[in-house]
Amino acid sequence: MSSNPKSKKQIIFQEAAELFRDKGYPATSMRDLAERVGLKPSSFYSHIKSKEEILQKICFDSAEKFTIGMKEVCDTEATNKEKLQLLIRLHIKVATEDPTTATVFNDEWRHLSEPHLSNFLALRRDYESHFLKIIEAGISTQEFKQISPSLVLYTIINSLRWLHFANKPTKELSATQIENDLIQLLLQGVEKNVL
Amino acid sequence: MSSNPKSKKQIIFQEAAELFRDKGYPATSMRDLAERVGLKPSSFYSHIKSKEEILQKICFDSAEKFTIGMKEVCDTEATNKEKLQLLIRLHIKVATEDPTTATVFNDEWRHLSEPHLSNFLALRRDYESHFLKIIEAGISTQEFKQISPSLVLYTIINSLRWLHFANKPTKELSATQIENDLIQLLLQGVEKNVL
DNA sequence: GTCTATACGATGATAGAC
DNA sequence: GTCTATCATCGTATAGAC
Secondary structure (H helix, E strand, O other): OOOOOOOHHHHHHHHHHHHHHHHOOOOOOHHHHHHHHOOOHHHHHHOOOOHHHHHHHHHHHHHHHHHHHHHHHHHOOOOHHHHHHHHHHHHHHHHHHOHHHHHHHHHHHHHOOOOHHHHHHHHHHHHHHHHHHHHHHHHHOOOEOOOOHHHHHHHHHHHOOOHHHOOOOOOOOOHHHHHHHHHHHHHHOOEOOOO | OOOOOOOHHHHHHHHHHHHHHHHOOOOOOHHHHHHHHOOOHHHHHHOOOOHHHHHHHHHHHHHHHHHHHHHHHHHOOOOHHHHHHHHHHHHHHHHHHOHHHHHHHHHHHHHOOOOHHHHHHHHHHHHHHHHHHHHHHHHHOOOEOOOOHHHHHHHHHHHOOOHHHOOOOOOOOOHHHHHHHHHHHHHHOOEOOOO
16 A cells, blocks of 8 residues: 655645634634644745635535535435435535544634635525425425424534534444434434334 | 613623524624624623623523423423424424524534533433433333434434424414424324324 | 723734845 | 745733723
C-alpha cells in the first residue's frame, strides 16, 4: 500500500475543517489554524485566498454530494418508499463517510458571505423540494401516512444530524446495522407492532 | 389587558437572543447588540456583567425546563410508551414556546466558558441518561422495538431540532396538529400500515 | 444610566526580505 | 513558500464626566 502524501493545501483544509467543527467558523482564528498546521499565519496565503475559501469548499462539496445523490434517486425506477429509503441511506452515507466535513456543512454554512450564501441556500431549496415531491407522491399513492410533507421532511433530515459522532458512542454497532435500524425506526417508528 | 413594560435588561436579553440565533454567539458583537437596543455598547454594563452572562442565562434556563419536565415524567405512573410521548411533547413545547431561546440553547452552548460548560454538559448527560432508561425499559417490556437505545434517543431528540422555525413554513398547522402528527411519526413511522 | 473616550488584545490579511 | 513586521479594524470591557 503506497503512502498517501497530502499536499499542504489538503492538510490546511483538513485541519481547518476539524477546527470549524470543534469551535465553529467565527471562533476559529487563522492563528489557531497556523499552530495546528505548523506554519505562521501569513504563510497560508500562498496556498489559499482567504479563510472563507475553506468554508466555501466544505459547504459546496457536501452540497454536491446531496445534489448528485438526489439526482440518482430521482432517476431510479422505484417506489416512493424505496426512494425514501435511498435518501435516508444517502444522508447516513454523507454523515459517516466524512463526519467532520458533514458537521461543518450542517452548522457553519450561515457564515458564508454573499453571493455564496444565496447560492448555497438555492441548492438546499432545490434539494428539499425534490425530497418533498417524493414524500407527497408517497402520500398520494398511500405508501405513506397522511402527515404534513414538510413535517416529515424536516423530521427525517434533522433526525440524522447527530450521526457525525455516531462513531464514538455506538462503536459496537456496524455501519450497516445503524443503517438498517435507522430505516426501520424512521419508516415504522419505535413502537413494536402487535403480531 | 395591562401593557407589559419590559425592563431594559429584559430587552437586552431578548435582542441578544435573536442576534445569537441569527448570527451565532461569537459572530454577535456588543456593537451589533447596542445598535439593536438603541444604546452605546458601554451602556450595557450597567445592566449586565458580560456578554457571556446572557448566553449563560439562555442555556441554563432552557436546560432547567428540560430537567423539570423530565422529573415530572419520571414521577408519573405511566407506561414507557406514554412517558416517551410526554417527552416528545416536552421537546415540542420548549421548542415552540420560545423558539429563539430554544435555538440558542441548541446551537450555542458550546461557547460557554468553564466551569459553565462542564455544568451544562452534566445537566445534559443527566437528562439523556433518564431518557435512555425509559427507552431501555420500553424495549424490555416489548413496548418498543429492539433498536439500539442511544440510536433511538439521538434520533428522536434531533428530529425535533427544526421546530423552532415551524411557525413560518407550516403556519397552516395548529400546534396540537403538529404535536399529534409528530408523535405518530416517531412512534409509528412514515409508512402507512396495511389494514 | 448613559454618554465619550479609551484601553488593549485579537482579528484577517498584506508587504517585502530571503 | 516561509518568514518577520505590520496594518487597519474590530473585539469586550472599563474610567470617569454628566
